[in-house]
Amino acid sequence: MPEPTDERGVREVKSAARTVGLLELLAERGDRPARLQELADALGVPRSSMYALLQTLIGRGWVRTDVTGSLYGIGIHALLTGTSYLDSDPRVRAVRPYLDEASQALGETVHMGRLDGADVAYLATRESHEYLRTISRVGRRLPAHVGALGKALLAERPDEELPEGPYAPATPRTHTHRDALAADLARTRARGYSVDREEGVLGIVGFGFALRYDVPAQDAISCSVPVVRLNPAHEDRIITVMREIRAKIEATTPGGGAGAPHWR
Known part of the structure; x- marks a missing residue:
């Protein structure tokens, strides 16, 4: 199956699309944290790939996790970026x-x-x-x-x-x-x-x-x-x-x- 393209014919970067999709999904859930398997299923991503992506985003402040490491929510950097949008x-x-x-x-x-x-x-x-x-x-x-x-x-x-x-x-x-x-x-x-x-x-x-x-x-x-x-x-x-x-x-x-x- 060919990769999705935009109106200019530019191919979508799969890893970037996956990252944005994850952040949007977590943002939509608001105060309802998600489990690893829920996120993998919702985005159609292998569990191992989703785990690696989550860990990367946790390290950069875009995703947060609870003390057990089993629940995930949107991180503080999403707020900081949103505030930057409004200020700019x-x-x-x-x-x-x-x-x-x-x-x-x-x-x-x-x-x-x-x-x-x-x-x-x-x-x-x-x-x-x-x-x-x-x-x-x-x-x-x-x-x-x-x-x-x-x-x-x-x-x-x-x-x-x-x-x-x-x-x-x-x-x-x-x-x-x-x-x-x-x-x-x-x-x-x-x-x-x-x-x-x-x-x-x-x-x-x-x-x-x-x-x-x-x-x-x-x-x-x-x-x-x-x-x-x-x-x-x-x-x-x-x-x-x-x-x-x-x-x-x-x-x-x-x-x-x-x-x-x-x-x-």
């Missing part, structure tokens, strides 16, 4: 002060996220002190169809790019069929922002705003508020403030100039 991204740095401004003005939780395939990765969050933490923290990935950030970004793209579905539900209110999601995205385009009414988390309503310094937009901001604290006047205030914040971000955030890398 000029758009994340530029948006953070405006998230502070929005959070202070509204007293609610605000997020910045970036589309990554079929998911949204959360890059920055400012938490409200008024209610318990939501599931959306920095570094978390959520399917784009379930939340305000993702729907704001999907609405920037033609419906033909939507997967056929059905989609996995996060709550009983999640859109699980393509036609329902497409209708929601049409409403998002008409009003200029997305609304997530308990589709991602029960009890939480979100309002999402695409940041159009890229075409199509890759980043978005959102405001999340508990249903019990939301009334028409507060909703209007959220929309007004978040529109103003979006305008400020788009006016000041770099779009890539001479000498600046344009990341794919």
Whole structure:
């Protein structure tokens, strides 16, 4: 069987792909450590090869193990690398002060996220002190169809790019069929922002705003508020403030100039 290639016809390096696959698998498991055989089976790698790979990554801080040497989890170097990504991204740095401004003005939780395939990765969050933490923290990935950030970004793209579905539900209110999601995205385009009414988390309503310094937009901001604290006047205030914040971000955030890398 030929080795996989990318869009430029470059062959995939098997050992690198195996390493990345292992790290992604451990990251997805979160606080559920894995055993050697589980990892070998999940990635289709011989047990001896998986053991050698794990030991190499433990030595470099990318994987950690318990005192018995039988359980494995993601290591601290993954955090350090992720932090470096956030610190090196000029758009994340530029948006953070405006998230502070929005959070202070509204007293609610605000997020910045970036589309990554079929998911949204959360890059920055400012938490409200008024209610318990939501599931959306920095570094978390959520399917784009379930939340305000993702729907704001999907609405920037033609419906033909939507997967056929059905989609996995996060709550009983999640859109699980393509036609329902497409209708929601049409409403998002008409009003200029997305609304997530308990589709991602029960009890939480979100309002999402695409940041159009890229075409199509890759980043978005959102405001999340508990249903019990939301009334028409507060909703209007959220929309007004978040529109103003979006305008400020788009006016000041770099779009890539001479000498600046344009990341794919």
